[in-house]
Amino acid sequence: MGRFQQRAIIQHEIDMATRPSEKVIKAGKVFLSGNEAVAHSAWAAGVRFATGYPGTPSTEILETLVGFPEVHCEWAPNEKVALETAAGASLGGIRSLVTMKHVGLNVAADPLMTLAYTGVKGGLVVISADDPGMHSSQNEQDNRNYARFAKVPMFEPADSAEVVEYLKEAYALSERYELPVLFRMTTRICHSKSPAFTGPRTDVPPTGYEKDFVRNVMVPANARIMRVELQRKMNELLREVETSALNRIERRGELGVITSGNIYNYVREALPGVSVLKLGITWPLPEKMIAGFASSCERTFVVEELDPFLETEIRAMGVPLSATPRPRPQVDEMSPEKVAELFSESRPEIAVADQAGQTLEIAPRPPVLCPGCSHRGVFMVLKKMRLTVTGDIGCYTLSALPPLESMDTCLCMGASVGMAYGLERAIGRQSKKKVVAVIGDSTFLHSGIAPLLNIVYNGGKTVTVILDNRTTAMTGHNENPGSGKRIDGEPAPGIDFEALSRALGVEFVETVDPYNIDKFREVMEQALAFDGPAVVVASRACVLIPDERRQLKPKVNLDQEACNACGACFRIGCPALSMDSETGKCRLNTLLCAGCGLCTTSCPTGALGL
Amino acid sequence: MSGSESVTNVLMVGVGGQGIMLASEILSGTALLAGYDVTKSEVHGMSQRGGSVNSHVRFGPEVFSPLIPAGQAHFVVALEKLEALRWAGYLVPGGTMIVNDFRLDPATVTTGKLTYPEDVIERLKSLQDCRVRVVDGPALSVQAGDFRTMNTVVLGALSSMLELSEEYWYKGMEERITRKNLLQINTRAFELGRQAAQDGNRN
Numbered sequence: 184m185g186r187f188q189q190r191a192i193i194q195h196e197i198d199m200a201t202r203p204s205e206k207v208i209k210a211g212k213v214f215l216s217g218n219e220a221v222a223h224s225a226w227a228a229g230v231r232f233a234t235g236y237p238g239t240p241s242t243e244i245l246e247t248l249v250g251f252p253e254v255h256c257e258w259a260p261n262e263k264v265a266l267e268t269a270a271g272a273s274l275g276g277i278r279s280l281v282t283m284k285h286v287g288l289n290v291a292a293d294p295l296m297t298l299a300y301t302g303v304k305g306g307l308v309v310i311s312a313d314d315p316g317m318h319s320s321q322n323e324q325d326n327r328n329y330a331r332f333a334k335v336p337m338f339e340p341a342d343s344a345e346v347v348e349y350l351k352e353a354y355a356l357s358e359r360y361e362l363p364v365l366f367r368m369t370t371r372i373c374h375s376k377s378p379a380f381t382g383p384r385t386d387v388p389p390t391g392y393e394k395d396f397v398r399n400v401m402v403p404a405n406a407r408i409m410r411v412e413l414q415r416k417m418n419e420l421l422r423e424v425e426t427s428a429l430n431r432i433e434r435r436g437e438l439g440v441i442t443s444g445n446i447y448n449y450v451r452e453a454l455p456g457v458s459v460l461k462l463g464i465t466w467p468l469p470e471k472m473i474a475g476f477a478s479s480c481e482r483t484f485v486v487e488e489l490d491p492f493l494e495t496e497i498r499a500m501g502v503p504l505s506a507t508p509r510p511r512p513q514v515d516e517m518s519p520e521k522v523a524e525l526f527s528e529s530r531p532e533i534a535v536a537d538q539a540g541q542t543l544e545i546a547p548r549p550p551v552l553c554p555g556c557s558h559r560g561v562f563m564v565l566k567k568m569r570l571t572v573t574g575d576i577g578c579y580t581l582s583a584l585p586p587l588e589s590m591d592t593c594l595c596m597g598a599s600v601g602m603a604y605g606l607e608r609a610i611g612r613q614s615k616k617k618v619v620a621v622i623g624d625s626t627f628l629h630s631g632i633a634p635l636l637n638i639v640y641n642g643g644k645t646v647t648v649i650l651d652n653r654t655t656a657m658t659g660h661n662e663n664p665g666s667g668k669r670i671d672g673e674p675a676p677g678i679d680f681e682a683l684s685r686a687l688g689v690e691f692v693e694t695v696d697p698y699n700i701d702k703f704r705e706v707m708e709q710a711l712a713f714d715g716p717a718v719v720v721a722s723r724a725c726v727l728i729p730d731e732r733r734q735l736k737p738k739v740n741l742d743q744e745a746c747n748a749c750g751a752c753f754r755i756g757c758p759a760l761s762m763d764s765e766t767g768k769c770r771l772n773t774l775l776c777a778g779c780g781l782c783t784t785s786c787p788t789g790a791l792g793l
Numbered sequence: 794m795s796g797s798e799s800v801t802n803v804l805m806v807g808v809g810g811q812g813i814m815l816a817s818e819i820l821s822g823t824a825l826l827a828g829y830d831v832t833k834s835e836v837h838g839m840s841q842r843g844g845s846v847n848s849h850v851r852f853g854p855e856v857f858s859p860l861i862p863a864g865q866a867h868f869v870v871a872l873e874k875l876e877a878l879r880w881a882g883y884l885v886p887g888g889t890m891i892v893n894d895f896r897l898d899p900a901t902v903t904t905g906k907l908t909y910p911e912d913v914i915e916r917l918k919s920l921q922d923c924r925v926r927v928v929d930g931p932a933l934s935v936q937a938g939d940f941r942t943m944n945t946v947v948l949g950a951l952s953s954m955l956e957l958s959e960e961y962w963y964k965g966m967e968e969r970i971t972r973k974n975l976l977q978i979n980t981r982a983f984e985l986g987r988q989a990a991q992d993g994n995r996n
Binding site: 370375445449546750756758760 | 808809821822825830831832833834835836843844845856857858859860862863864875876878879898899900901902903904905906907908909940
């Protein structure tokens with residue numbers, strides 16, 4: 184039976200209701216992204232508490248779920264806090280959901296590793312949204328490895344319909360085995376829409392808290408007991424996955440393919456004649472089912488994305504696998520044509536492909552800082568001062584690209600502060616290449632506070648610039664502890680970056696408007712000259728916040744006559760300015776111009792003025 | 794490559810902020826109303842900040858991959874000319890390129906590092922084995938009442954080449970555009986694009 188037919192049958196069993204905005208959730212056949220499907224299904228599964236940290240491609244899960252009744256939703260300052268909070272909620276006997284992108288699980292790995300020992304009470308599911316191909320990430324780590332590492336069950340849906348179905352089962356299994364469940368999705372599942380069938384909510388009442396010393400206090404004596412208990416649970420799970428309906432065999436031809444997640448769809452697309460073992464639960468693996476499938480096929484292949492996770496495990500079981508005619512690349516995301524290519528002796532020809540590009544290099548279109556972006560002024564100054572800038576994760580990372588090219592590093596959330604201090608230790612503070620750390624407000628609150636404390640504690644004198652634009656902009660303008668609002672828009676106490684820095688022991692703390700680049704430069708020079716750690720808060724709300732945009736009135740004027748085509752204005756990288764290809768003079772797009780006026784400071788002739 | 798001969802593949806491309814997401818939502822909604830299995834895939838995040846954006850829409854009796862295999866798009870719908878050139882390789886032999894006659898310089902061009910080819914349309918027309926339909930989105934959108942409706946103008950042009958009933962297109966728009974005055978302007982834009990393409994098809 185095909186995917187679509189399966190959907191049609193389920194559809195008949197569900198009544199239609201109305202929309203989430205009316206506090207009643209639309210049920211029946213709905214066109215949902217994978218992320219929206221998680222929200223719908225979590226609500227339907229009786230989840231009462233949901234938390235996470237925004238990160239592409241996971242962000243829309245909580246942004247959707249917050250519109251549902253009966254679920255308390257939160258943005259946590261980071262993924263570790265989120266998972267620990269959910270662990271507490273689960274201990275209190277309610278179902279909870281934690282969402283994050285793949286690298287977020289590195290931050291939450293500490294509680295995850297031991298939560299597998301203590302186990303959970305109310306069902307607890309951790310969504311790991313991986314980003315093969317690194318569309319919006321700094322690496323493409325394969326988080327399937329975390330399931331094996333932490334010894335927790337892992338589910339991998341292939342599309343929105345399966346997300347709905349699997350998540351329900353994930354909660355049931357989590358409670359049956361009292362284990363946290365890893366629910367692994369990828370960009371192409373999170374951000375692809377397909378029809379799914381959503382149902383009504385099944386309320387799961389809280390079971391309450393009960394003290395349990397051995398189970399919940401992971402001192403060595405208890406941890407040794409719970410380690411054995413974890414092994415027992417996994418052995419039991421090994422038996423259950425052999426018969427789980429989420430692992431299924433589809434018989435078609437003599438050749439067999441073992442696959443999981445979205446790659447299943449590519450296999451169906453590219454190899455319609457093969458038999459498929461589709462694994463919905465990819466940890467632990469159903470050994471007997473896999474061996475049986477392989478022995479029933481003439482030859483068996485594994486088709487997967489990123490690490491050879493299934494392949495390594497299946498080979499270790501002693502199950503004979505055949506190598507695909509062409510080797511599978513372990514880097515980048517898969518696609519239907521890449522799956523086809525694995526099995527073709529010769530490269531498939533793509534008819535129209537490349538005809539257009541053969542004769543010229545098509546100018547790439549990289550993302551850029553928006554017109555009026557509050558970060559632009561900061562990087563104009565840092566560039567002019569020729570500083571070495573350790574950077575961080577956010578929109579401002581775009582300043583590493585031309586034409587600003589004023590960021591030297593980007594490693595992971597919060598790394599800028601520690602790296603600046605370490606670099607300064609290595610090259611010395613008197614080096615000509617003066618170092619500063621630049622970090623966004625949300626990133627600083629995520630993991631920048633501890634390294635700032637480290638600078639103070641160990642006698643460093645590093646300068647940290649906090650870019651406070653009052654939002655987590657890059658992931659789609661999410662609230663954070665500095666923004667003054669919670670995920671549902673309710674007011675919250677916004678953190679005071681100055682007071683926080685002072686409390687950590689930083690003596691030089693100044694706040695500046697980054698639109699005022701002369702003042703910003705002056706403060707930066709004072710901070711660099713200060714004999715001690717310094718924090719400069721560049722404070723200006725993101726220009727895409729509607730209220731903020733409306734306040735910016737005076738538009739920039741361009742006097743074409745006065746422009747001498749020097750090109751200085753193009754070096755600030757504002758999308759509202761472009762070069763006239765004939766005269767080399769500046770052209771101003773008044774529709775895009777936000778009126779920040781930063782370009783006027785770059786113009787030596789006064790052609791650009793307010 | 795196999796299989797889904799009965800699946801229609803539409804690749805919509807443009808620049809972040811041009812309304813690719815709304816256009817592909819409307820197309821998906823229309824195909825759903827027509828009773829098809831539909832998938833739609835795109836990437837959010839980094840690509841929004843004025844970067845190159847694409848959305849894969851596929852519909853048919855049964856769709857598997859949410860990504861259109863390279864070289865299998867029946868239609869490439871480009872809201873910007875350079876993006877049309879960038880994605881032309883996705884067309885299936887005999888496929889159709891619908892290109893909005895609109896130019897947006899990427900940062901690599903505004904800074905004078907690279908050039909924007911002046912002859913994009915000619916280059917597209919010289920491609921072997923594909924049809925090219927040029928839509929005057931800038932003029933038709935202004936005629937409809939708002940420059941920002943270029944996306945629905947181009948969608949209207951696409952609608953004249955797809956076998957999806959007109960009624961579903963209007964319903965598809967109603968479902969996605971909730972504000973009445975915006976719906977009105979967009980409907981006008983859609984009709985202007987559809988009419989222009991139909992006239993073009995007859996010629």
